Structure formats: C-alpha cells, structure tokens
Amino acid sequence: MEGRADSQVLGASVSAYLHSVEAELATIPRSDRRDARAAVEDHLRESIAKGASASEAIRDTGSPRTVAGPYLQAYEDRTGRRAEPPFLTPARVVQLIALALVVAGILVAFLLPGGVSVDGSGRVRSTYLLPQYGPGILVPFLIPLAAAAIPLLAGLWRRTRSHWRLFAVPGALVLTGFAVVASASVGWYFAPAAVAALVAAALPGRPRIAAGDRAVVTAEG
Amino acid sequence: MLGILDGGEAYGWEISKVLSERGLIAGEGTLYPLLNRLHREGLVSTRWQQSESGRRRKYYALTGEGYARLNAFRGVWGEFRNNVDKTIGSHDGGQG
Numbered sequence: 001m002e003g004r005a006d007s008q009v010l011g012a013s014v015s016a017y018l019h020s021v022e023a024e025l026a027t028i029p030r031s032d033r034r035d036a037r038a039a040v041e042d043h044l045r046e047s048i049a050k051g052a053s054a055s056e057a058i059r060d061t062g063s064p065r066t067v068a069g070p071y072l073q074a075y076e077d078r079t080g081r082r083a084e085p086p087f088l089t090p091a092r093v094v095q096l097i098a099l100a101l102v103v104a105g106i107l108v109a110f111l112l113p114g115g116v117s118v119d120g121s122g123r124v125r126s127t128y129l130l131p132q133y134g135p136g137i138l139v140p141f142l143i144p145l146a147a148a149a150i151p152l153l154a155g156l157w158r159r160t161r162s163h164w165r166l167f168a169v170p171g172a173l174v175l176t177g178f179a180v181v182a183s184a185s186v187g188w189y190f191a192p193a194a195v196a197a198l199v200a201a202a203l204p205g206r207p208r209i210a211a212g213d214r215a216v217v218t219a220e221g
Numbered sequence: 222m223l224g225i226l227d228g229g230e231a232y233g234w235e236i237s238k239v240l241s242e243r244g245l246i247a248g249e250g251t252l253y254p255l256l257n258r259l260h261r262e263g264l265v266s267t268r269w270q271q272s273e274s275g276r277r278r279k280y281y282a283l284t285g286e287g288y289a290r291l292n293a294f295r296g297v298w299g300e301f302r303n304n305v306d307k308t309i310g311s312h313d314g315g316q317g
Contacts, residue, residue, distance in 0.1 A: 021250075039233070039253040042276075046234035047249075049274055060241065062248015070254040077258075 013054045014044055017064065024068035027083045028075045036071045087155050091164055091203035094196055098175070099148040101193035106141050109186040129186075140182075144190050147174040148197060165201060172197035222255060223283060223291040226265060230282035256281060264290055 021040055025033045040061060047057035061067060072083040113126035129137050151167040176194040179187045225231065225239050233256060237249035246252060259265045264287035272278045283291065 036253075040250050042279075043234055043237065043250055043253070045276065046232075046278075050234075060248070061250040066248040067250035070251045074254040074258065 010041075010044065010048065011054050013058065014041075014048075017044075017058050017061075020064035021067050024064045025071055028072065032071065032075060036068075040067060089164075089204075091168065091200050092152060092155055094200035094203060095148065095151050095168065098193045098196035098200055099145075099152060101196055102144045102148040102175070102190060105144065105186070105189035105193055108189045109141070114185070144175050144178045144193065147171040147178070148193060151200070164204075168197070168201040172201040222252075222259060223264065223287055223294070226281060226283045226287070227291060230268075230280045232278045232280050236281070259287070263287075 018037055018041055022033055022037055025036055043061055044054075044057045047060060048054060052060070075081075075083045110129050114129050114132065115127045118124055148171060151164070151171045154163070154167040172194070175190065175197045179190040179194045181187065182190070222236065222240070225236055233253060234249075236256070237246065237252045240246045240252065241249050256265065260267055260281075263284060265281045266284050268280050268282075269277045270280055
C-alpha cells in the first residue's frame with residue numbers, strides 16, 4: 001500500500017514503468033521482485049529529486065527488459081535454476097483442452113456414421129469416412145490437429161516459449177476456419193476446439209504476478 | 222564498481238551516474254543486482270542515512286576484502302591492458 005501511494009506521487013508514467021519491470025520479473029519469487037521494484041523506484045525518485053523529468057529518469061534507468069536482465073541472472077546464479085516462464089500457463093492449459101477436443105472431434109468424425117447408402121439388395125447401410133474414402137481422408141484432419149498442437153510444441157523450446165500469441169493466434173484462426181469451411185460435414189465436431197483455441201489465444205502467455213501484488217498481466221505471450 | 226568506491230562511500234544513484242557517463246552500464250537500473258552481489262561477497266558494506274529530502278539512502282563503501290580485491294585486479298589489469306595494446310598494435314602494423 002505504501003509503495004502504491006509513493007508510485008502515485010511519482011506519476012502514472014513511473015507507475016506504469018515499475019509495473020512493466022515487475023512483469024519482466026514475473027518468473028522470480030515475490031520477495032526478489034519486490035526488492036527489485038524498491039531499488040528501481042528509489043533510483044527513479046533520486047533522479048527526479050535531482051531535477052530529471054519522469055521520462056528522462058525512466059530513459060536513463062533503462063528499458064524494463066534491460067533492468068530486469070541482471071535480476072534474472074542474479075536469481076539464476078544464486079539458485080542454479082533458470083528464471084524462465086513455466087510451460088503450464090493458463091493459456092497453455094486451455095490450449096491442451098483445445099487439442100483434446102480436436103482429438104475427440106477426429107474420433108467422432110471417424111466413428112460416427114457420415115451418411116447412409118443403399119446396397120444392391122436394397123438394404124440401407126451406414127457409411128463411415130475411412131471405408132468410404134480410404135486412408136487419404138486422414139490428411140485433412142491433420143490441419144486442425146497441427147493448429148492445436150503447434151502452439152504447445154512451440155512452448156517446449158525456451159526460444160519460442162515467450163512468443164505465445166505468435167503461434168496461438170494463427171492456430172486458433174486456422175482451427176476456426178476449418179470448422180467453418182467443413183461445417184457442411186464434420187466441421188461442427190471441431191467447433192468446441194475452435195472456441196477453446198480462441199480463448200487460449202486471448203489469454204496472456206506469461207504467468208500473472210503472484211496474488212497480493214499489483215496485478216500485472218503482460219499482453220505479450 | 223570497486224574502483225568508484227575507492228574514492229569513498231557513495232550511494233547507488235551516484236555510482237550509476239558515473240558508470241553511465243563512462244558508458245560502462247546499459248541502463249542505470251542494472252547496477253543494483255551487482256551491488257547486492259558485492260555486498261553478499263563481503264566486498265562492500267552498506268549503511269543507511271537520511272538524505273536532504275528526508276528519504277533514506279543506502280550508502281556503499283569498500284571493505285578490507287574489497288580493497289584487496291581491487292588492488293589484485295589492478296595488478297592483473299595492467300598486464301592485460303599492455304598485452305591487448307601490443308596485440309592491436311602489431312595487427313595494425315601488419316596491415317600497413
């Protein structure tokens with residue numbers, strides 16, 4: 001509470017800047033994050049007290065990512081653990097649900113009859129996709145499967161883990177497009193997966209600041 | 222960092238300004254984790270003092286261990302700098 005009042009005295013731009021620094025430090029413990037914020041805030045106060053404007057003080061202090069770097073490195077040096085975003089964020093949990101719904105949609109498409117036919121003796125038979133069209137019919141279903149799986153696979157590598165929306169948004173759009181284009185036949189089976197993928201793409205890719213701190217959610221995944 | 226404190230104790234903002242003006246840090250806010258590490262290693266000591274505005278400032282000063290480390294670094298740096306100068310100098314001579 002005291003920190004919030006002090007930040008309000010400093011101004012909205014400084015408050016926003018400090019929030020951004022904290023967001024860059026979301027992956028380290030709360031106590032480390034608060035110490036970092038306090039040090040940066042003190043530094044800004046000193047600069048402003050010495051006559052710098054808020055924007056000058058922020059510029060000289062460094063971008064949030066630049067400032068956060070040494071703190072993250074210090075955490076890694078001290079603990080031996082990497083300070084990186086975890087794989088299982090709320091966005092990825094919802095994406096896992098989308099992937100499960102895609103698999104379910106594929107199973108439904110192949111296990112439920114796709115239509116009926118009348119054989120030579122006049123009997124009505126149910127038709128199924130695989131016997132009717134052969135193994136080649138599996139290929140189009142790779143599209144929704146890839147659209148749901150690629151955002152998750154991208155999270156397995158450190159280099160791509162922080163770029164959630166870069167993979168999640170196109171994946172959600174492809175999945176939605178598939179459901180719409182194929183709506184005359186099997187597309188509806190993938191509608192729930194498309195909704196889940198859209199929700200996942202809208203969620204932030206990085207974890208929220210721990211409860212009790214000011215809520216800062218980065219838009220960038 | 223230790224060299225700046227050799228001139229006497231200083232607080233974080235002062236140190237950051239000197240390093241920034243000399244192009245030795247990317248942003249002034251990057252200084253503090255390093256100061257924390259030097260403190261943990263026993264190379265600097267800290268104390269709090271009230272500033273003119275009434276806010277508390279943390280001052281840093283070299284410890285005995287810090288002075289010893291700085292002097293050791295000075296001994297190594299001189300030889301290193303001379304070797305780099307020789308290397309750069311001979312490379313330029315080769316191209317000329």
